[in-house]
Amino acid sequence: MKKIYDSAAEALDGILFDGMLIAAGGFGLCGIPELLIDAIKEAGTKDLTVASNNAGVDDFGLGVLLQTKQVKKMMSSYVGENAEFMRQYLSGELELEFNPQGTLAERMRAGGSGIPGFYTKTGVGTQIAEGKEVKQFHGEDYILEEGIFADLSIVKAWKADDTGNLIFRKTARNFNPPAAMCGKICVAEVEEIVPRGSLDPDHIHLPGIYVHRLIQGEHEKRIEKVTTRAKENA
Amino acid sequence: MPWDRNQMAARAAEELEDGMYVNLGIGIPTLVANYVGDKDITLQSENGMLGMGPFPFEGEEDPDLINAGKQTITELSRTSYFDSAMSFGMIRGGKIAAAILGAMEVAENGDLANWMIPGKLVKGMGGAMDLVAGVGRVVVVMDHQNKAGESKVLKSCTLPLTGKGVVDRIITNLGVLDVVEGGLKIVECAEGVTEEELRNATEATIV
Numbered sequence: 077m078k079k080i081y082d083s084a085a086e087a088l089d090g091i092l093f094d095g096m097l098i099a100a101g102g103f104g105l106c107g108i109p110e111l112l113i114d115a116i117k118e119a120g121t122k123d124l125t126v127a128s129n130n131a132g133v134d135d136f137g138l139g140v141l142l143q144t145k146q147v148k149k150m151m152s153s154y155v156g157e158n159a160e161f162m163r164q165y166l167s168g169e170l171e172l173e174f175n176p177q178g179t180l181a182e183r184m185r186a187g188g189s190g191i192p193g194f195y196t197k198t199g200v201g202t203q204i205a206e207g208k209e210v211k212q213f214h215g216e217d218y219i220l221e222e223g224i225f226a227d228l229s230i231v232k233a234w235k236a237d238d239t240g241n242l243i244f245r246k247t248a249r250n251f252n253p254p255a256a257m258c259g260k261i262c263v264a265e266v267e268e269i270v271p272r273g274s275l276d277p278d279h280i281h282l283p284g285i286y287v288h289r290l291i292q293g294e295h296e297k298r299i300e301k302v303t304t305r306a307k308e309n310a
Numbered sequence: 311m312p313w314d315r316n317q318m319a320a321r322a323a324e325e326l327e328d329g330m331y332v333n334l335g336i337g338i339p340t341l342v343a344n345y346v347g348d349k350d351i352t353l354q355s356e357n358g359m360l361g362m363g364p365f366p367f368e369g370e371e372d373p374d375l376i377n378a379g380k381q382t383i384t385e386l387s388r389t390s391y392f393d394s395a396m397s398f399g400m401i402r403g404g405k406i407a408a409a410i411l412g413a414m415e416v417a418e419n420g421d422l423a424n425w426m427i428p429g430k431l432v433k434g435m436g437g438a439m440d441l442v443a444g445v446g447r448v449v450v451v452m453d454h455q456n457k458a459g460e461s462k463v464l465k466s467c468t469l470p471l472t473g474k475g476v477v478d479r480i481i482t483n484l485g486v487l488d489v490v491e492g493g494l495k496i497v498e499c500a501e502g503v504t505e506e507e508l509r510n511a512t513e514a515t516i517v
Contacts, residue, residue, distance in 0.1 A: 177439075178398025198440045204435075
């Protein structure tokens, strides 16, 4: 089966619908599926629920879908870098479900692994635990968290082969593998697609079984906070 | 004279032992890395990296290589990368020996609040709830009082909690306190700070 598409718009054709749940990879602006996000903006799909650790910045990443008010609800752990997000949330236009970062990652991994729920100590005794089942194991309290089963996963990788095997680069891996796992359909955007056989099978980070559609494109890869040190301090 | 930010970070670095895998939070905790000296410490960045190196030289920033504070960083010869689910697996699974974190409030029972101020500041907890629930030891580094001069070391937290009964040690500009049965125990005072001054600046019960 051919997985490679010519553009983000073609790769998303026929799989977007209003009110859908999308799981997106990325941490801050690092390793985000920027081309697919732009294509969803162009498609105009509305009332989206997006599970993503962050919400981008005002004019880049998921922030562009907030600008166009296509997002109804975010499931995130940290949204501090986005003024428009804060404005929409405080005015009640946007729903927000805070998830501890590790709980969000595990909810994606679990959903993609056929695990509808798991117990964790994270958040016990906090707001996060409100309304959730508490169970004791070995004398300690744990809360029940549910796996995420998304309609669509959008992820960014460094390289892919034409069968969808993915390799990520450095900390741009972050949420991409668990996000890719939890969707009914996963579309991946990569910097380079290489022929099968050119990636070492021992070095594949995410097997192509999780990846249904694939595009190659130019990425801006914007840096959120440039921090450097002076040479003389080396 | 109370400790300044760098002195607090230097004191916090004394908590770290050779061979430890450690997670440092944003702010003063980040400075702790400057004071580990010859100790063999591996820093975790919870977005998915062990063996975090210093900031890059100008012009050598890599958009694919950032820390949990979204700052550009570098790798070391020992570095490994992994996804966020595995990263929090090692946090939740107790593999990280210690976390050094900032705080808005700490209570005498070890409760910690550092993620939101209702109606005002809605940024999110990031990985803080997972860290305090999972790592071996939680050390808080913060100013003892807020800008209005009120104690941040309280009988009970007023802000939404990050974790319940999770803090082991508090390092402030005035000294070091441990969470023990019945309240807090003074471990040491900052140079030039008397025990009386430390007590007077603290709302929490000192035993």
